[in-house]
Amino acid sequence: MSNRIRPEIIGWGVVGxxxxVGVVTIAVGLLTPVTFGWFAYRPLADATFNPVGDALLVSRTTVVGFIVIALGLIALAFLAGWRLARRRTTEL
Structure with missing residues (x-):
């Protein structure tokens, strides 16, 4: 075995x-309070909308975190399938 780092190990490290990064981005996004306002028209009632319970508001940061994790998991599945396929071709 040579002293060079194999490209496969670099791939696993990059995917990890x-x-x-996706997990950290989600954590930061969920810890940041989400605020929004609706100024398109005057409300019909004097009631204030309070998103408790039924509404789930996520920030753009959280959405980006979920996208990054999804891409990382897709790459992880690709690397795992590539590794298994390579192992099977060497056993034949």
Missing amino acids: LVIL
Whole structure:
């Protein structure tokens, strides 16, 4: 075995790093309070909308985190399938 780092190990490291970045991004997004306002028209009642219970508001940061994790998991599945397929071709 040579002293060079194999490209496969670098791939696994990059995928792990992408997933970790996604998790951190989601954590930051969920810890940031989400505020919004609706100024298109005057409300019909003097009631104030309070999104408790039924409404789930996520920030753009959280959505980006979910997208990054999804891409990382897709890359992880690709690397795992590539590794299994390569192992099977060497056994034949």
